[in-house]
Amino acid sequence: MRKVLVIGSGKSTSYLLKYLLDKSSEEQLFITVGDLHIENAKKLIGNHDNAKAIKLDVFDETSRTHAVKEADIVVSMLPARFHIEVAKDCIIYKKHMVTASYVSKEMQALDDDAKANNLVLMNEIGVDPGIDHMSAMQVLDNIRDKGGKIILFESFTGGLVAPENDDNLWNYKFTWNPRNVVTAGQGGAAKFLQEGTYKYIPYNRLFRRTEFLEIDNFGRFEVYANRDSLKYQNVYGLSNIKTLYRGTMRRVGFSRAWNIFVMLGMTDDSYTIDDSENMSYRDFTNSFLPYSPTDSVELKLRHELKIDQDDVVWDKLVEIDIFNPNKPVELKKATPAQILQKILMDSWTLSKNDKDMIVMYHKFGYELHGKKHQIDANMVVLGEDQTYTAMAKTVGLPVAIATLAILNGKITTPGVQIPITKEVYQPILKELEAFGIKFQEKEVPYLGYNPLNN
Numbered sequence: 001m002r003k004v005l006v007i008g009s010g011k012s013t014s015y016l017l018k019y020l021l022d023k024s025s026e027e028q029l030f031i032t033v034g035d036l037h038i039e040n041a042k043k044l045i046g047n048h049d050n051a052k053a054i055k056l057d058v059f060d061e062t063s064r065t066h067a068v069k070e071a072d073i074v075v076s077m078l079p080a081r082f083h084i085e086v087a088k089d090c091i092i093y094k095k096h097m098v099t100a101s102y103v104s105k106e107m108q109a110l111d112d113d114a115k116a117n118n119l120v121l122m123n124e125i126g127v128d129p130g131i132d133h134m135s136a137m138q139v140l141d142n143i144r145d146k147g148g149k150i151i152l153f154e155s156f157t158g159g160l161v162a163p164e165n166d167d168n169l170w171n172y173k174f175t176w177n178p179r180n181v182v183t184a185g186q187g188g189a190a191k192f193l194q195e196g197t198y199k200y201i202p203y204n205r206l207f208r209r210t211e212f213l214e215i216d217n218f219g220r221f222e223v224y225a226n227r228d229s230l231k232y233q234n235v236y237g238l239s240n241i242k243t244l245y246r247g248t249m250r251r252v253g254f255s256r257a258w259n260i261f262v263m264l265g266m267t268d269d270s271y272t273i274d275d276s277e278n279m280s281y282r283d284f285t286n287s288f289l290p291y292s293p294t295d296s297v298e299l300k301l302r303h304e305l306k307i308d309q310d311d312v313v314w315d316k317l318v319e320i321d322i323f324n325p326n327k328p329v330e331l332k333k334a335t336p337a338q339i340l341q342k343i344l345m346d347s348w349t350l351s352k353n354d355k356d357m358i359v360m361y362h363k364f365g366y367e368l369h370g371k372k373h374q375i376d377a378n379m380v381v382l383g384e385d386q387t388y389t390a391m392a393k394t395v396g397l398p399v400a401i402a403t404l405a406i407l408n409g410k411i412t413t414p415g416v417q418i419p420i421t422k423e424v425y426q427p428i429l430k431e432l433e434a435f436g437i438k439f440q441e442k443e444v445p446y447l448g449y450n451p452l453n454n
């Protein structure tokens with residue numbers, strides 16, 4: 001039996017483990033799932049003959065190195081900051097490794113050692129990053145293969161609630177890490193290219209500079225810019241492109257309301273609030289507003305941010321209960337962002353029967369034989385339940401498929417890499433189609449850049 005070590009059994013591992021278990025007899029696989037808390041791992045693998053769960057503390061060098069040594073390939077589903085110690089073990093004990101996380105500087109520094117040992121350290125093989133890379137490179141390579149010149153590339157992804165469970169005014173619920181939602185866009189201005197001009201959006205303007213798009217059968221969405229749309233410009237071979245813009249998708253109206261939190265300072269994660277454990281949600285909201293011996297918190301907020309009482313934004317703020325004097329924060333020395341996250345989790349946590357949705361959209365503009373063309377491509381994946389979510393499907397399946405492809409010698413190029421070569425993306429995208437993960441592509445009249453971002 002070939003031994004696969006999966007470290008971490010969080011929300012994204014359900015489809016990953018199901019895929020490997022379903023293939024285990026045919027492919028002669030034995031899957032070991034290591035986690036500090038193994039209850040979820042045991043639940044996901046059940047009583048399968050070709051799997052076991054072990055207690056594994058990634059900071060315990062002895063247990064970690066023993067588990068890595070025993071494996072033929074290692075899949076790390078840990079938080080991104082914990083991958084590097086596992087990766088170093090994989091180099092020492094000559095094991096291939098797969099993760100869905102972004103390539104860190106520390107991971108990239110292992111590239112020479114990985115190549116010297118003929119090891120594949122595959123990263124960014126989830127949904128975003130992952131499916132976005134593979135689906136984009138497939139179209140970009142096809143355009144280039146027929147002699148086209150890429151002049152525009154826009155790419156947007158959103159983790160949202162499925163339409164049948166979209167039952168709040170924000171049209172949003174947490175389908176992944178809530179902290180990443182609350183702190184999105186911080187750490188510097190968003191930057192991108194628009195018609196050959198570098199554009200920048202500071203954080204305080206990010207959620208008021210949105211672009212709109214339509215997805216067939218799913219309606220209208222808005223997008224706000226990612227922090228660095230130029231990160232993959234050279235990696236994708238787009239050094240001469242005129243427009244390059246990547247962003248995050250939400251339903252229309254989300255960003256205007258979210259901007260209220262930004263303007264108040266509620267998303268700030270740089271300082272802690274004194275006596276926060278004794279605050280109510282109302283106290284927290286009031287702490288960002290001017291003092292008044294007579295005006296209510298509601299009146300002060302409406303006046304401060306010039307929100308009309310009949311504005312739907314006001315209804316959205318009321319809906320999430322930020323004016324409730326009876327709900328305690330109960331977080332000691334918490335940052336504003338941590339408190340806001342707790343408040344939102346009360347309203348935006350998926351219910352037991354809720355399903356999630358992943359939406360991805362690409363726009364490609366290119367010149368061929370003196371004429372401009374445009375291809376629009378989109379993918380929508382709906383979750384099944386709280387275990388087999390769309391997020392777990394689109395993260396876990398590419399990881400699982402890549403893992404087996406490396407084991408079977410179908411992906412052999414060594415080094416620290418992401419899935420942008422035909423060797424990687426062609427077989428994985430083809431197999432993903434069997435699971436309903438497929439892009440719908442269509443040629444449309446070339447529209448160029450969106451004037452909202454001019």
